[in-house]
Amino acid sequence: MSDLLERLRxxxxxxxxxxxxxxxxxxxxHVHLTADEVHARAVAKLPEISRATVYNTLGELxxxxxxxxxxxxxxxxxxxxxxxxxxxxxxxxQCGAIRDVHPTGNPLADLPDTERFGxxxxxxxxxxxxxxxxxxxx
Amino acid sequence: MSDLLERLRxxxxxxxxxxxxxxxxxxxxHVHLTADEVHARAVAKLPEISRATVYNTLGELxxxxxxxxxxxxxxxxxxxxxxxxxxxxxxxxQCGAIRDVHPTGNPLADLPDTERFGxxxxxxxxxxxxxxxxxxxx
DNA sequence: ATCCTACAATAGACAATGTCTAAAGCAAGT
DNA sequence: ACTTGCTTTAGACATTGTCTATTGTAGGAT
Numbered sequence: 001m002s003d004l005l006e007r008l009r010x011x012x013x014x015x016x017x018x019x020x021x022x023x024x025x026x027x028x029x030h031v032h033l034t035a036d037e038v039h040a041r042a043v044a045k046l047p048e049i050s051r052a053t054v055y056n057t058l059g060e061l062x063x064x065x066x067x068x069x070x071x072x073x074x075x076x077x078x079x080x081x082x083x084x085x086x087x088x089x090x091x092x093x094q095c096g097a098i099r100d101v102h103p104t105g106n107p108l109a110d111l112p113d114t115e116r117f118g119x120x121x122x123x124x125x126x127x128x129x130x131x132x133x134x135x136x137x138x
Numbered sequence: 139m140s141d142l143l144e145r146l147r148x149x150x151x152x153x154x155x156x157x158x159x160x161x162x163x164x165x166x167x168h169v170h171l172t173a174d175e176v177h178a179r180a181v182a183k184l185p186e187i188s189r190a191t192v193y194n195t196l197g198e199l200x201x202x203x204x205x206x207x208x209x210x211x212x213x214x215x216x217x218x219x220x221x222x223x224x225x226x227x228x229x230x231x232q233c234g235a236i237r238d239v240h241p242t243g244n245p246l247a248d249l250p251d252t253e254r255f256g257x258x259x260x261x262x263x264x265x266x267x268x269x270x271x272x273x274x275x276x
Numbered sequence: 277a278t279c280c281t282a283c284a285a286t287a288g289a290c291a292a293t294g295t296c297t298a299a300a301g302c303a304a305g306t
Numbered sequence: 307a308c309t310t311g312c313t314t315t316a317g318a319c320a321t322t323g324t325c326t327a328t329t330g331t332a333g334g335a336t
Contacts, residue, residue, distance in 0.1 A: 071209065074215050090254070093260075101253045103245065105243065107241065107248075110242045111239060111241045112241075119228055119271065120269045121228065122231075122268050124266050126245055126264050127263045127265075128261070129261040129262070130254075130260050131260070
């Protein structure tokens with residue numbers, strides 16, 4: 001994670017206590033937090049950090065390619081620190097838990113030219129939905 | 139589309155002018171409208187229809203399985219009248235245009251048991267992203 | 277070490293989308 | 307026609323996110 005901070009500094013990112021805290025929160029838990037969850041954890045470490053700063057910083061990290069934005073539901077965006085390994089997501093329809101998954105095959109190859117309607121297709125997101133073991137047990 | 143209204147009536151749906159108008163809007167254009175776009179078109183046909191009614195009616199149509207809810211971006215949910223034929227979506231990253239597509243292969247089969255983490259996986263959504271011919275020309 | 281300056285943080289207003297409530301309206305069975 | 311219970315309505319409220327004007331500060335220049 002000092003990796004992350006080093007990389008950011010190397011790109012001319014001005015280092016501030018707020019940005020360090022946001023980066024630490026993302027790096028510390030390998031789950032997919034919403035912006036407000038990141039804010040709550042950041043406040044625990046740095047009580048005076050504002051919501052706008054968290055949003056700004058998350059946006060910058062996404063722009064820099066250090067964090068991915070994931071939208072598995074239509075509520076809040078979630079932020080995925082696992083930006084350097086391609087993967088898809090498996091989501092629990094009941095509790096919203098998210099796991100990173102690595103399906104076999106290449107879905108891009110599964111879209112024939114006749115189904116591309118002249119688009120330049122560059123990316124594909126696959127979201128599996130189901131019920132997690134916890135929710136199934138309940 | 140009288141098909142749709144008949145099916146709904148057969149399921150005990152009380153028919154009202156408002157619901158008829160919402161169903162007509164969805165059936166009339168085979169695009170993927172947001173709730174507010176549906177509302178705008180509904181108002182053109184029935185000026186006194188309220189926003190809440192449009193939201194309620196869309197929610198009911200989704201529950202009844204006559205319309206699909208699609209979230210291809212972070213902003214508004216979109217409503218897809220093509221609920222009876224499975225398909226995925228191709229989205230323009232610039233203008234947000236959406237096309238229904240039918241990839242070959244079965245992505246559900248591409249998720250090995252070792253990547254399911256005990257989930258009961260029931261569904262998969264594939265979203266292709268790219269640039270549409272219009273935006274590429276601009 | 278201190279100063280400067282441009283970049284960053286802040287509080288809070290604002291915006292977009294969606295949900296809820298309480299009162300009034302009305303479809304359809306009797 | 308009457309009645310009943312489902313529907314509609316307006317608008318308040320909730321959630322998530324963005325913008326703005328002001329204040330603060332990191333880090334290079336001196």
